[in-house]
Amino acid sequence: MSTPAIEVRGLRREFRASQGLFAPPRRVVAVDDVSFSVPAGSVLGVVGESGCGKTTLARMILGLLEPSGGEVLVDGKRLEGMDRRARARLIQPVFQDPFSSLNPRRRVRDIIAMPLVAQGNVTTSEIDRRVAESLERVGLSTEQGTRFPSQLSGGQRQRVAIARALVLRPRIVVCDEPTSALDVSVQAQILNLLAELRRDLGLTYLFISHNLAVVEHVASEVAVMYLGRIVEKRESEALFRDPRHPYTRALLDSVLTPEPGLGVPDVGLGDIMPDPANIPSGCRFHPRCPACFAPCAATTPRITSLEDGLVECHLAG
Amino acid sequence: MSALLEVDDLRVTFGGTAAVRGISLTVEKGETHCLVGESGCGKSVTSLAVMGLLAKGGKREAARLSFAGDDIRYYDEKQMSRLRGDRMAMIFQEPMTSLNPAYTVGSQMTEVLRRHRGTPRAQAVDRAVELLTRVGITAPGLRLGQFPHQLSGGLRQRVMIAMALMCDPELLIADEPTTALDVTVQAQILRLLAELQKDLGLGILLITHDLGIVARVADRVSVMYAGEVVESAPTAELFRAPRHPYTRGLLSCVPVPGKVKRDEPLGSIPGVVPRIPPGFIGCAFRDRCSFAEAACAGPLPRRNVGPAHEMLCILPEGAGA
Ligand SMILES: Nc1ncnc2c1ncn2[C@@H]1O[C@H](COP(=O)(O)OP(=O)(O)OP(=O)(O)O)[C@@H](O)[C@H]1O
Ligand SMILES: Nc1ncnc2c1ncn2[C@@H]1O[C@H](COP(=O)(O)OP(=O)(O)OP(=O)(O)O)[C@@H](O)[C@H]1O
Ligand code: SF4
Ligand code: SF4
Ligand SMILES: [Mg+2]
Ligand SMILES: [Mg+2]
Numbered sequence A: 001m002s003t004p005a006i007e008v009r010g011l012r013r014e015f016r017a018s019q020g021l022f023a024p025p026r027r028v029v030a031v032d033d034v035s036f037s038v039p040a041g042s043v044l045g046v047v048g049e050s051g052c053g054k055t056t057l058a059r060m061i062l063g064l065l066e067p068s069g070g071e072v073l074v075d076g077k078r079l080e081g082m083d084r085r086a087r088a089r090l091i092q093p094v095f096q097d098p099f100s101s102l103n104p105r106r107r108v109r110d111i112i113a114m115p116l117v118a119q120g121n122v123t124t125s126e127i128d129r130r131v132a133e134s135l136e137r138v139g140l141s142t143e144q145g146t147r148f149p150s151q152l153s154g155g156q157r158q159r160v161a162i163a164r165a166l167v168l169r170p171r172i173v174v175c176d177e178p179t180s181a182l183d184v185s186v187q188a189q190i191l192n193l194l195a196e197l198r199r200d201l202g203l204t205y206l207f208i209s210h211n212l213a214v215v216e217h218v219a220s221e222v223a224v225m226y227l228g229r230i231v232e233k234r235e236s237e238a239l240f241r242d243p244r245h246p247y248t249r250a251l252l253d254s255v256l257t258p259e260p261g262l263g264v265p266d267v268g269l270g271d272i273m274p275d276p277a278n279i280p281s282g283c284r285f286h287p288r289c290p291a292c293f294a295p296c297a298a299t300t301p302r303i304t305s306l307e308d309g310l311v312e313c314h315l316a317g
Numbered sequence B: 001m002s003a004l005l006e007v008d009d010l011r012v013t014f015g016g017t018a019a020v021r022g023i024s025l026t027v028e029k030g031e032t033h034c035l036v037g038e039s040g041c042g043k044s045v046t047s048l049a050v051m052g053l054l055a056k057g058g059k060r061e062a063a064r065l066s067f068a069g070d071d072i073r074y075y076d077e078k079q080m081s082r083l084r085g086d087r088m089a090m091i092f093q094e095p096m097t098s099l100n101p102a103y104t105v106g107s108q109m110t111e112v113l114r115r116h117r118g119t120p121r122a123q124a125v126d127r128a129v130e131l132l133t134r135v136g137i138t139a140p141g142l143r144l145g146q147f148p149h150q151l152s153g154g155l156r157q158r159v160m161i162a163m164a165l166m167c168d169p170e171l172l173i174a175d176e177p178t179t180a181l182d183v184t185v186q187a188q189i190l191r192l193l194a195e196l197q198k199d200l201g202l203g204i205l206l207i208t209h210d211l212g213i214v215a216r217v218a219d220r221v222s223v224m225y226a227g228e229v230v231e232s233a234p235t236a237e238l239f240r241a242p243r244h245p246y247t248r249g250l251l252s253c254v255p256v257p258g259k260v261k262r263d264e265p266l267g268s269i270p271g272v273v274p275r276i277p278p279g280f281i282g283c284a285f286r287d288r289c290s291f292a293e294a295a296c297a298g299p300l301p302r303r304n305v306g307p308a309h310e311m312l313c314i315l316p317e318g319a320g321a
Helices: A054-061 A084-090 A108-119 A124-137 A154-166 A184-201 A212-218 A236-241 A246-253 B043-051 B077-083 B105-117 B121-134 B140-144 B153-164 B183-200 B211-217 B235-240 B245-252
Strands: A006-017 A026-038 A043-048 A069-074 A091-094 A172-176 A204-208 A221-226 A229-235 A303-306 A309-312 B005-014 B017-027 B032-037 B058-061 B064-067 B088-091 B171-175 B203-207 B220-225 B228-234 B302-306 B309-312
Touching: A006 A054, A026 A054, A026 A069, A026 A229, A043 A054, A043 A212, A054 A069, A054 A172, A054 A204, A084 A091, A084 A108, A091 A154, A108 A124, A108 A154, A124 A154, A154 A184, A184 A204, A184 A212, A184 B245, A204 A212, A212 A236, A221 A236, A221 A246, A229 A236, A229 A246, A246 B183, B005 B043, B017 B032, B017 B043, B017 B203, B017 B228, B032 B043, B032 B211, B043 B058, B043 B088, B043 B171, B043 B203, B088 B153, B105 B121, B105 B140, B105 B153, B121 B140, B121 B153, B153 B171, B153 B183, B183 B203, B183 B211, B211 B235, B220 B235, B220 B245, B228 B235, B228 B245
Parallel strands: A043 A204, A043 A221, A091 A172, A172 A204, B032 B203, B032 B220, B088 B171, B171 B203
Antiparallel strands: A006 A026, A006 A069, A221 A229, A229 A309, A303 A309, B005 B017, B005 B058, B005 B064, B220 B228, B228 B309, B302 B309
8 A cells, every 4th residue: 555645643623712701711623533544646525514624624734733632644754843844845735715825915926936935945047937837837927927916816816826836846735715716717727727737746635625516526535524523435426426424415405506596405404503612412413414313412423434435424324 | 766786887997907897787676686707807896896995096987886876986985984884785705804803703793883873882792693693603602702813714704794784785795705605504695695685675796606606596697708798687598598608608617516527627718818908999708719700809789689688799699509
C-alpha cells in the first residue's frame, strides 16, 4: 500500500465561546473523533450543513489550527513540528471567502508570488515566470495581475486564490468552497482545470462544497459530515446512487435542479438547526431524522462498514 | 401603477472600465426578479449603484431610478441612508463588508432598528432573536453576544439575512444570499423569503449564479453579459425557449445531479468576459459566440422574441435553436 496523501486519526477540535461575564463559556465540539485517509491522486469530497465542522477540519489538515486531540499525517509525515516552508510545498489551501483571504493592499501578482517569496531561495526572474504561468492558468490577464483585489469581481478574486495555491506546485490542495462564488461557466472552467491539474500533476484534493452536483463531478469518494462527525463516507458513485444515511438522503433531496415550476422542496428536517454546543443524545441526528426509531434517542449508532464505505446509523447495522 | 423599483438605462463606469452599460429592469411588489450572468458582468455593481453604495471612483448615470414612485437619482447621502436598511435592504455578496468586526452581532442588529425607528433596546433585541430563529439559528441569544469572526461562513450569511429583514423592507436586494450555505439551509431560507413575499408583498432583486435557484424561485429572469441585459423573460419561458447564444451556453454548463460523469469535462463557454472600454459598440459576446458575423460589430437591436421576452442579438427569431 502506498502512503495516503492525507491521514487523520481520532481528530478532534473544541472551541470555547464566551457568553458574557457571568455565564460559563460554551463548549463547542466542532470536529468530534474523525478518522479517514485519502489515497494519493484521489479526491475526497466533504459535504454537510453549515457549521458542521468542514472548515475546522480543513484548517487542521492544513496545519493552520491546532487539534484538541488526534493527529494529522500529510504524505505520511506528522504535521506537528513540520517546517512551515516544507509544509507549504506539500499542501496549499484555497478558501471559501476570496474577499477576506486576499490582502487588500497588495497587487494581485504580489499576492500570487507570496508563497514563493516565503520560500526564500527563489530568484526574481523565476518568481515572475511562475506568477505569469499561474495567472494564465487560471484565466487572468497580465493587466489584471497589476490590480488590487478590490478592483476585481468576486469570481476573479477566487481565481487569484487558486493561482496562489498553485504557484508552489503542491501535492495536495485543500479547497474550501472554491467555486461557490463563481457562475456556472467559470465554475466549469475551474473544475475542468482542477481535474486537468490532478491528472497531469497527480494532485490530491480535499474538496469541500455544498454543491452536490459539483462534488459528484469531482470526487472519487464523499464524506458527509453532521455536527462534527462523518456520518457516511462512500465511493462517490455509490453515495449518489444509493445514499444510506437519512441525512445524506435529505441533502440529495434538497438539491435544486434547474427545472422551473417545481418550487423549493421541504425535505422534512424541520426549521430548527442543530446546536453544536448541545449535541443530542444517542444519534446526534435523531431530533431531525425522518426515519428516527426506538433506539435512536438513547443509543449512539456504531460505524457500519459497507463494501464501498461506511455509515453511522442504526438502520445500517 | 409604477413598479416598486424601476431602473432605466443605468450606466456605471470606473475610470476606463464601463461596468454597467445601459441596464433597464423593474421589480414589482411581490415579485422576484433574478439577475444572472458570468462573474464580472456587473451584477453587484448594478445593485450597489441602485443602493447608492458604489466604491470610490465609480460614476453612475441613469435615465430613471425610482423606488416606490420616487426618483432617487438625486437623493443625497442622508436621504439614501434613511432608505437603506429600512424600506430598501441589501444582503451583500461579502458578509464581512456589512458586518463590523468590532461590534457584536446583537449590537449591529439592534442598531438598525434604533437608528431607523427609535425602537427601545429591549424590543429591538426581541426582534433580533425572532429573526435569527426564523433564519434557522439555534441559541440566538448566544449569537447576539458573539463577534462576526466567531461565526462560520454560513452563520454569518444567515445573520446578514436576518439583519436585512429587521425593518420589514419593501425591497430586498440580495446578492448571492445563499452561496455560502449548504442545500438544506438554502432551501429553508428561500422558503422564508417566499413566505415574507406572500405576507408583506416584498419585492426581491435576487442575484445568483445558481440556475437551479433561478428556476425554482424567480418570476422573471434577466441574463447579463458584460454590463448589459442580453435576454430577459418570464422564468418558464426562458428555460423552455432560451434564445440568446450566451443564455443557451450558460444553461448547457450546469452540472445536473445524476447526469454528470466524473472526469468528463463539463460544458463551458470558452474565453472570459472581455473588459469593455467606454464607447464600445456591438455585441460584447462576439469573441466567444459561434454564430458571430460582421453585423455583430454594429449597433444591436433589442427585440421582442416572445411574450414579455426580449433579447439583444442580431440572430433572427428561432435561429440556431
Ligand atoms: N474561532 C472559533 N471560535 C469559536 N467557535 C468556532 C470558531 N471557529 C469555528 N467555530 C465553531 O465551530 C463550528 C464549526 O465551524 P466551521 O467553520 O468548521 O463550519 P463549516 O462546516 O465550515 O460551516 P460553513 O459551511 O458555514 O462554512 C461552528 O459551530 C462554529 O461556530
Ligand atoms: N471598485 C472598482 N474599481 C474598478 N473596477 C471595478 C470596481 N468594482 C467592480 N469593478 C469592475 O466592474 C465589473 C463588474 O463587477 P461586479 O462586481 O459587478 O461583477 P459581478 O457580476 O457581481 O461578478 P461576480 O459574479 O463575480 O460577483 C468587473 O469587471 C470589475 O472588475
Ligand atoms: S440512527 Fe436513527 S436517528 Fe440516526 S440517522 Fe439512523 S435512523 Fe436516523
Ligand atoms: S449578436 Fe452576434 S455575436 Fe452577439 S450573440 Fe448574437 S449572434 Fe452572437
Ligand atoms: Mg466553512
Ligand atoms: Mg458580484
